[in-house]
Amino acid sequence: MTISRSLADIANSIEMLEIRCSRCGRTGRMSVAKLIDQYGPTTLLPDLGPILVADCENAQAHDYAKCDVFYPQLGKMMDDLTG
Ligand SMILES: [Zn+2]
Numbered sequence: 001m002t003i004s005r006s007l008a009d010i011a012n013s014i015e016m017l018e019i020r021c022s023r024c025g026r027t028g029r030m031s032v033a034k035l036i037d038q039y040g041p042t043t044l045l046p047d048l049g050p051i052l053v054a055d056c057e058n059a060q061a062h063d064y065a066k067c068d069v070f071y072p073q074l075g076k077m078m079d080d081l082t083g
Pocket of ligand 1: 021022023024025026053056057059067068
């Protein structure tokens with residue numbers, strides 16, 4: 001099951017969004033407030049992934065080799081929201 005969350009959805013729970021690239025191991029933290037400023041509160045996290053890895057060295061690779069972003073905090077946050 002996949003739940004698409006927008007930046008506005010996570011803004012109350014998360015101040016700094018942790019970002020990890022599953023391919024090249026890049027990690028980063030971005031201010032949710034800044035992301036909202038830049039991309040708007042309704043931007044969905046899955047849509048944001050490709051934008052955030054745009055400067056990864058494998059971002060332009062094809063299919064399986066391509067960089068893919070995930071958000072380590074989200075699993076825990078969903079527990080918080082549902083539990
Ligand atoms: Zn990458």
